[in-house]
Amino acid sequence: MELWVWFIAAVGLVGCFPLAANGERNAAGTCLPVTVSFCEDVGYSTTPHPTGLPGVSLSTVRSIVQSGCSPQASAFWCRVVAPECDVPRRGVPTRPCRALCEKVKSDCSSRSWPQSTRCDDFPEQNCFDVEDARAGSCQPISVPMCQDLVYNETVMPNLAGHRTQDEAGHAVNSFYPLVIAGCSPQLRDFLCSVFTPRCVSGRALRPCKTLCEQAHSGCEVLMSRFGFDWPNIMQCDAFTTESCDAEDGSPERMSAVDVLRKLEESGSSVRDQSLSLQTAHVLLTFKDADKSGTLDVQEFLQLQHHVDSTRRQYMQSNEWKNTGHNTEEQLRNALGVPVDEQTIKSLWNRFSSQSGINYDQFMTVVTKVEILKERFQANQMSLPCDCKVASFSFDQFIQAAIM
Template sequence: MCLGALKLYCCHLALGEELKQQKMELARLPCPRSLLVFGLVLAVSLGFCAEFVAGVCEPIELPFCEGLAYNHTVMPNVLGHVDQKTAEQDVNGFSALVLLECSPELKPFLCAVYVPECVSGRPKPVCRATCESARLGCERFMNKRGSFWPSELDCTNFSYGDCEYGLTASEIQKKLFDMGHAVGDQVLSLHTARILMSLKDDEKTGKLNTNKFQELQSYVSTVKTEFLAYGRANDGVVSEDQMKNALRARDLRLNELNFGLLWDRYSNAGQIGYDDFVAILARLDALKTRFRTHRMTNLPCDCMMASFSLDDFIRDTLL
């Protein structure tokens, strides 16, 4: 359609040129002149030409976005707000949600949208992973109050490119608690959160992106359901036989010596609570995955063996 024409006009505007050869250029474009002019006005009003035209960095004036890692923005933003005062009217509607602390990423995400960081006169792209994390933590609170995640903030509108993002173990612990992954007064410890993170931290960065956290959240939900099934008759704890059954159900078959060592380490008065139950399964699942990664093939025996470097062995056993 007229996309090429709009980009051509934007490039001319960015260079400050007089459009002297307008007629010649328009003649080559399969786009009516009236539609082109209308489209140009619309594109400029919506910030379409921001890709080509560098703006002027200006100090952030929104109280809502004070205390960010950056203090200068550039307009228009991705929603088409042409000045900060207009953007402020919309972003202030999220103040109550921010006070709920439903997600540590909500405020940074909203500010990245409404008053984006100014980088060489252009707005820094909004990270899709930050959007997804903010939505994951807060959408259920919004739904309980009869509201919905705004369509203009749909995370598919943003890209994973240039994302500087990741959840640490302590942030994972908090998010799992906020999402209801506790059993009565039994909550997951930071130590268990670190084990859980290692289960999904394929890149060994010490952080999880939103997709990996969603996988982890699903894993914890399944383990919690298993614990409740075993512990319901025992006042929220698991017996030795129930722990063995839980391991067998996951094809985590330990010999008596290894199970005894595991049980002695984690059990208290002959039983195991929720936090330790999750830690045991996550630790063994992670070790099983590591073993398979290093597994040797074409062996002259009907056996399973793996080859580890010393660093790999130390890291895996420290889980």
């Protein structure tokens, strides 16, 4: 985690919170800093074997961990090749448990498994972060960053293998500069779902994949600018959408009014420009897959990703920075589909004002074009030509035309 110190310095936020450097030898002189690259974020920093163990290929292990075949892959393999140093026991490594090994091996059955690593060789005790292990006790969240979520209880150990909330809090605070930088409105909720997961019947609820993808897409550019990769324990492919409905805490479906309110709460405005209820209706239509007139939580998370992406497109223009409006050329670039000049003129005359196109109208136009593109693709015909042709019924044509 100490690499984040450089990131904090780069964005001018040094001193916002303390970061400990735990790379020193302990009093026994046997614990060294973990230097295995994919174990930097596993939740501990010292090991008796900083560069791995003989007989276990780091390249093979790295491919298993980075494949995302199991959410527990890094927690298990790091404790095999670079196990946590047990300071009170004078540097004796803390070994992973048998159930954890069996869970990861089962999840990663399609990957090449090192023959020297047999689950029977590991102890049955000291289990953590295994769905089949004994359920823990729900506890009130004490990590400050995660105390005003839609849930208020968590369970340890977490996805990263932290056994206490103090350890989890230290780890999640390392991402605080990204949270206050505002690269993604979903980042804080996702981080907390990893480091202080929601407690359900004594077990940790897995993070929502859609929430992860939104946090990652929003912050990837900023992280890359300073030479950082998305941590292995937070790879979105390791999660599923099964827990997404529970992230919101409200099982009921959302109307356009609800969608607009939640978008405003997540910071969807630009300067003093907010989205209108009329635009919220268009946005709801875009992700209303079952045509119910409402969105469930998963559909809303997908919609939020679209809104965040379109908002960034609008804010990236030099014209917006100067006047708060975008130009006809910037609208054309944002549509992302080949549109003839007559259509662009028609859109511009319909949605722009004398100053240009404002944020609300920009969102409406881009979303409507996305809806039309999806409807065309859904009806596209397979023809033996280098062309794109779709078949529409009269009703479908009318719906698209008046949308």
